[in-house]
Amino acid sequence: MMFTDTTRRPGFFCRLARALLKLALWLLAIAALAFAAGYGYYAWKFSGPVAAEEQVPPGEAAMTQDIIQTAIRIVDQHREPTRYLRDAHAKAHGCVTAQVSVPQNLAPDLRQGVFAEPGKTWQAWIRLSNGNAYPQFDQLQDARGMAIKLLDVPGKQLMADQAERHEQDFVMFNHPNFFVSDVAEYRQNIGAQADGKQALAFFPSLDPRSWQLRHLLIAKATLANAPLSPTLATYYSVSPYKFGSANVKFRVVPDPASCPAYTVAKQNEDLPNFLRTALHQQLTTDQQPACFMLQVQRQDPSKYMPIEDTSVQWKESDAPFQTVAAIRVGPQDFDTPAQNLMCDNLSFNPWHGIEAHRPIGGINRLRKAVYEAVSEYRHARNAGFGTAP
Numbered sequence: 001m002m003f004t005d006t007t008r009r010p011g012f013f014c015r016l017a018r019a020l021l022k023l024a025l026w027l028l029a030i031a032a033l034a035f036a037a038g039y040g041y042y043a044w045k046f047s048g049p050v051a052a053e054e055q056v057p058p059g060e061a062a063m064t065q066d067i068i069q070t071a072i073r074i075v076d077q078h079r080e081p082t083r084y085l086r087d088a089h090a091k092a093h094g095c096v097t098a099q100v101s102v103p104q105n106l107a108p109d110l111r112q113g114v115f116a117e118p119g120k121t122w123q124a125w126i127r128l129s130n131g132n133a134y135p136q137f138d139q140l141q142d143a144r145g146m147a148i149k150l151l152d153v154p155g156k157q158l159m160a161d162q163a164e165r166h167e168q169d170f171v172m173f174n175h176p177n178f179f180v181s182d183v184a185e186y187r188q189n190i191g192a193q194a195d196g197k198q199a200l201a202f203f204p205s206l207d208p209r210s211w212q213l214r215h216l217l218i219a220k221a222t223l224a225n226a227p228l229s230p231t232l233a234t235y236y237s238v239s240p241y242k243f244g245s246a247n248v249k250f251r252v253v254p255d256p257a258s259c260p261a262y263t264v265a266k267q268n269e270d271l272p273n274f275l276r277t278a279l280h281q282q283l284t285t286d287q288q289p290a291c292f293m294l295q296v297q298r299q300d301p302s303k304y305m306p307i308e309d310t311s312v313q314w315k316e317s318d319a320p321f322q323t324v325a326a327i328r329v330g331p332q333d334f335d336t337p338a339q340n341l342m343c344d345n346l347s348f349n350p351w352h353g354i355e356a357h358r359p360i361g362g363i364n365r366l367r368k369a370v371y372e373a374v375s376e377y378r379h380a381r382n383a384g385f386g387t388a389p
């Protein structure tokens, strides 16, 4: 006769496996709860309505002065032997001429400022750049910039001491949101970076409440691989602007349908300046134009579309982008020593413009003082080298 021992206890490994499984389930449940709590918190925190006007926090002007000193320090740190460069976007892929045209059928409510006259074509300069303060290899992860300067713009300029400019600038890069919210955070972040204390930039203290994990992720996403060519990227103003009485963010998107069919040839990405080469191949060697659309996204203050926080991307599901102009960069020989020097000596600034497109929000108020100070500083130093106009 055979007996089966039904009372036998499971072995050690079996019990261990069960305990580990239980632990894993608990951890999963805690992670799910934390995710739900985080999601709920951000859904609550990032919900409208928001202010439709600027709200200037106390102490902003003093912080701005401090940031100017840091910016100048960065310019000094990255200077070349015979040239002072920009504090940001130091390396240009080229400055090209362009035409910016307002469509004949532009909707009446979009006819604001430089877009007021349907059919109007503005002559413009466009400077394409890498974001870093140091002119590094294009292959390295970085933001990519597009700065547009419309010429011969009538009307009073926003900056009283720049009355003779007659320009309207749009200064953008290829990511929709910024890695800081406001001036206070910018001061702390850039200060840490300029001191070489990168770890402190997003984790300023041991207190977890001061950690800026979301902003670190934005910074990581902004520093991205290079596009095949600067003509294939989408560029965002990131910060808001007036658009008549409305508030908008700008965006420039490639518009290949408005140009003859052209495929950008893949360049040797090991070469330091392959983005310049791609631009040169399209516009100069192949004599092919590049087309873009300039668009606006209007603030709906009933949604979470804040003016004072550049880390928040305005959702397209809350407000779609609308095209207000076509940009055409025609075939041209832009890569000449004279034009490259002229390009380096240009100053783009969101505040070079007219009241209808006044920059708004803390980061834009900060940029007013900093761009002017850095531009003046590098021009004054370069005059000493005989390379400034």
Ligand code: HEM
Pocket: 067, 071, 085, 086, 087, 088, 089, 127, 128, 129, 145, 146, 147, 171, 172, 173, 178, 186, 236, 237, 238, 239, 310, 346, 347, 348, 363, 366, 367, 370, 371, 374, 375, 378
């Ligand atoms: C909204 C976010 C921002 C965007 C989209 C942006 C974009 C750009 C671009 C594309 C350029 C190159 C312009 C050119 O080609 O000459 C530039 C330059 C510059 N940016 Fe920004 N930037 C932003 C925020 C800031 C902030 C917060 C600061 C510092 C307060 C800053 C400081 C500068 C400076 C000093 C220059 C060089 C100005 C010159 O020397 O002419 N930027 N930026």
